[in-house]
Amino acid sequence: xxxxxxxxxxxxxxxxxxxxxxxxxxxxxxxxxxxxxxxxxxxxxxxxxxxxxxxxxxxxxxxxxxxxxxxxxxxxxxxxxxxxxxxxxxxxxxxxxxxxxxxxxxxxxxxxxxxxxxxxxxxxxxxxxxxxxxxxxxxxxxxxxxxxxxxxxxxxxxxxxxxxxxxxxxxxxxxxxxxxxxxxxxxxxxxxxxxxxxxxxxxxxxxxxxxxxxxxxxxxxxxxxxxxxxxxxxxxxxxxxxxxxxxxxxxxxxxxxxxxxxxxxxxxxxxxxxxxxxxxxxxxxxxxxxxxxxxxxxxxxxxxxxxxxxxxxxxxxxxxxxxxxxxxxxxxxxxxxxxxxxxxxxxxxxxxxxxxxxxxxxxxxxxxxxxxxxxxxxxxxxxxxxxxxxxxxxxxxxxxxxxxxxxxxxxxxxxxxxxxxxxxxx
Ligand SMILES: [Zn+2]
Numbered sequence: 356x357x358x359x360x361x362x363x364x365x366x367x368x369x370x371x372x373x374x375x376x377x378x379x380x381x382x383x384x385x386x387x388x389x390x391x392x393x394x395x396x397x398x399x400x401x402x403x404x405x406x407x408x409x410x411x412x413x414x415x416x417x418x419x420x421x422x423x424x425x426x427x428x429x430x431x432x433x434x435x436x437x438x439x440x441x442x443x444x445x446x447x448x449x450x451x452x453x454x455x456x457x458x459x460x461x462x463x464x465x466x467x468x469x470x471x472x473x474x475x476x477x478x479x480x481x482x483x484x485x486x487x488x489x490x491x492x493x494x495x496x497x498x499x500x501x502x503x504x505x506x507x508x509x510x511x512x513x514x515x516x517x518x519x520x521x522x523x524x525x526x527x528x529x530x531x532x533x534x535x536x537x538x539x540x541x542x543x544x545x546x547x548x549x550x551x552x553x554x555x556x557x558x559x560x561x562x563x564x565x566x567x568x569x570x571x572x573x574x575x576x577x578x579x580x581x582x583x584x585x586x587x588x589x590x591x592x593x594x595x596x597x598x599x600x601x602x603x604x605x606x607x608x609x610x611x612x613x614x615x616x617x618x619x620x621x622x623x624x625x626x627x628x629x630x631x632x633x634x635x636x637x638x639x640x641x642x643x644x645x646x647x648x649x650x651x652x653x654x655x656x657x658x659x660x661x662x663x664x665x666x667x668x669x670x671x672x673x674x675x676x677x678x679x680x681x682x683x684x685x686x687x688x689x690x691x692x693x694x695x696x697x698x699x700x701x702x703x704x705x706x707x708x709x710x711x712x713x714x715x716x717x718x719x720x721x722x723x724x725x726x727x728x729x730x731x732x733x734x735x736x737x738x739x740x741x742x743x744x745x746x747x748x749x750x751x752x753x754x755x756x757x758x759x760x761x762x763x764x765x766x767x768x769x770x771x772x773x774x775x776x777x778x779x780x781x
Contacts, residue, residue, distance in 0.1 A: 427464030460636025
């Protein structure tokens with residue numbers, strides 16, 4: 356197993372990562388190439404595009420200029436900031452409620468609607484449906500939040516069709532950035548193909564209902580149905596990524612959203628990452644990430660540390676320590692989800708067994724596995740200069756990246772670890 360010499364991604368990272376002859380991953384190569392982009396020109400392209408859609412919206416006397424799919428996270432706040440404050444658009448927020456909300460996530464979603472004074476449509480799946488789909492997809496593909504990403508990335512298109520709104524503004528093409536499966540050169544856009552390939556994990560909706568054991572009915576799948584291509588083409592629906600036009604540094608963005616729009620961070624110690632702002636709105640995230648570790652041998656420690664290394668805010672050797680500290684942690688919320696799904700821990704591990712990547716896992720006994728490889732320090736000299744001023748673990752960044760320092764928090768940990776039977780509909 357190769358590990359990138361600059362960041363800490365392994366060669367089996369998903370989506371497909373590629374290594375060059377020097378042992379540098381495609382995610383790093385794209386990152387450094389994008390640094391050299393003419394971002395001013397890209398911003399001008401965005402301006403032109405937005406003007407065009409403002410004109411269309413005015414001509415058609417539409418109530419809304421665009422749709423912004425939101426979760427309530429820092430990226431949602433930033434999308435709203437760009438659309439409303441920078442470009443004076445009148446967006447309609449659309450969200451798919453997966454029912455796995457933390458109190459902090461609901462608070463931030465509420466904040467988004469309040470501070471930007473924009474309207475929101477929220478589709479909520481019933482908890483029984485969520486349970487059925489979650490359990491079935493855990494068995495099939497080792498993913499208990501399949502409904503979550505499929506809903507978020509499908510339902511806004513139903514609204515676009517119904518309300519005849521052609522422009523949809525997404526944030527960063529997240530699935531593509533970390534491992535560099537895509538480049539931003541050609542301004543990628545969000546399409547049905549992207550949804551099928553990355554959000555649905557290659558599954559078709561018919562795979563869920565043509566299965567006697569799933570108990571899932573066609574109408575359970577309503578929010579995941581993508582409108583017909585010809586219907587979307589008639590309206591001219593397209594989903595652009597702001598990340599193709601604006602340089603997307605998560606730390607810069609979250610700092611701005613906290614100071615200007617009262618976005619709230621998680622202010623406590625997390626089990627599977629040191630980041631206080633990534634994925635803080637759903638409490639299934641730790642399990643989702645733990646499943647990634649069980650399948651491929653890495654988790655969010657790798658994702659978040661790799662990003663910091665690329666920005667020069669952390670050394671690779673520090674990132675190696677982060678990976679070893681977080682990636683293998685079994686989250687406390689596991690027992691809670693097992694109860695919710697009505698399965699035993701043994702069954703949980705059994706489901707995942709066939710999905711474990713044999714390149715990284717070695718079976719040593721009944722349901723016991725050890726990793727054959729671990730990320731290690733190396734002596735590779737990269738061109739990244741350490742940005743000491745913005746060092747990840749500096750005092751000024753401590754609210755955003757919290758390893759284990761005891762701090763006085765204004766908000767208690769329950770805001771994110773709130774899993775006492777809470778599958779919130781509202
Ligand atoms: Zn790399």
